[in-house]
Amino acid sequence: MLSTTPRTTLGREKHRGSTDRNDLYEVLDSGLICHLGVVVDGHPMVVPTGYGRIGDTLYLHGSTGARSLRAGQGQQVCVTVTHLDGIVLARSVFNHSVNYRSAVVYGEARLVTDEQERMDGLRALTEQLAPGQWDYARRPTRKELAATAVLALSLEEASVKVRSGAPEDEEEDYALPVWAGVLPVVSSWGAPVPDPVLAGDTATPAHIRDR
Template identity: 80%
Template sequence: MVSLMLSATPRTALGRSKERGQSDRQALYDVLDSGLICHLGVVVDGTPMVVPTGYGRVGDTLYVHGSTGARSLRAAEGTEVCVTVTHLDGIVLARSTFNHSMNYRSAMIYGTARRVTDPDEVITGLYALTEQLSPGQWDAARRPNRKELAATAVLALSLAEASVKVRQGPPEDEEEDYALPVWAGVLPIVTSFGTPEPDPRLTGDMPVPDHIAGRR
């Protein structure tokens, strides 16, 4: 059973800005569940490779997927990998360039990537990936057929070894700099969904499904 708290390991212990670390496992879930893309770090033929990809979470397991021919997934199977998810919430503008920063929420997960072979878990992983991207889409679209499943590799990664780091709030300037006539503060960054754009090849006058339109 995974602890409700994040346990620091030599790989996840924060060396700097320790006050930004989050020890509650729910903070990890919050970062992951509100994201759309992760970065998978893996060594391929002796060379580091960081691959942006979709993901999904089920309990304390993270799923990623791709083509069975993808070098990154083949290299990741059974080896140590690192997955990161980051939300950029604002640019922190200080009175000195040295103290400029960013407001963010980030998660870093280490572990051994496991190739999913059980057919039911493959579907579970693909469901999680689809619903992470667009909740409600799994039931709206056609499910993968045998040929598509055979061409798809699903990897699972335990969330047992993870860290969360968060920075929020105004700039932190040197005390003597607060009197400088320089504007300081935070420029917020907001990510939002726009108006859905229909595929030109849609048949008939098909309305946008509620589970898509409702995300605006």
């Protein structure tokens, strides 16, 4: 079950929350980008970044010079992942909404120093964006690894919130001759666009071609 700390307990629309840890995994595993919230020099900073999950640990990475990653090391951070599934058009403007799946994770970010865990975290990050790419492409060199910071965040303190379905209008508004419903948001992959300077006649690998 998911934690029920003061930070993860929903204040509004509690019926949309989930305490099933598998729902947290689903939101995280089907996403591509998260937003990392940190405090830098006394000011809030929220940055988008890639991520990957291994068990109950989330891994983030970036340049060792990135302010957000430097500020997050050993500090309390907040990571969010959101999927927009549809625009909910109601009969009244007040009741317009969106259908979504979202996860919020709180905790102290840990700088990963163990060499094997760093590689495992980077693999998880790569595979989150492009499954199969870690075993296909060149691995990072020692110089590249030295320029890369990897943060680990426990999924111990997290919440999930989901909205789905039709608009929820006021009873007296259902008779209005105003169209209401859901405009679904659908994401899909386009055809791969090859780098114009590919070596020789390099073919598109199956794990990219068949996504």
